[in-house]
Amino acid sequence: MSAVTLLWKCKIPGNANMKKACESLLTQLAREHGMDTAIVRKEPHNTTRVGRQYVNTERHITGYIINNKAQTGYAVHIYVDNKDRVLLDQKDKPNTEMWELKHKQDKGFVLIGEDGTETVHDI
Known part of the structure; x- marks a missing residue:
């Protein structure tokens, strides 16, 4: 298993479980x-930018x-429920959306x- 460097571009959540979930989900996806x-x-949130609007x-x-x-890389969204648990894939909608x-x-x-x-992404 190769090492994956983990970086935060947002405030690290105060909730230890949420911090661990964000880290493990993205690290696993990277591998x-x-x-x-x-x-x-960004930790769990319910807005996204479309053009110049949220x-x-x-x-x-x-x-x-x-x-x-x-x-190379991907921008990703990993969907979670209101208790911050990862949602399962659905037939018409995979959980993790990825954009190259x-x-x-x-x-x-x-x-x-x-x-x-x-659209330039500041990484």
Whole structure:
């Protein structure tokens, strides 16, 4: 099992169980996809940004899993219930949503939208 570096880009939760859940979920996901870094972007919350607006969504943990050597990665949402337990996959909706990140020399990691627009992610 390869080592995964874990970083926090948000305030670390005061609740020890939530801290452990965020760390273990993202670290496990990073290992499954051959990544060397897991980044917790936001502890469980129920909003997401669409364009320039925040909209209500299902409760989720936001993070990144990155392979620094290959300069590839994913932005991820892991869905949890109101007691912060991981939701099971459903037939029409997998629990973990992932969006591929591309590394661009002059920009860093970017998320390329379906319409071709690039959003720079500060990782």
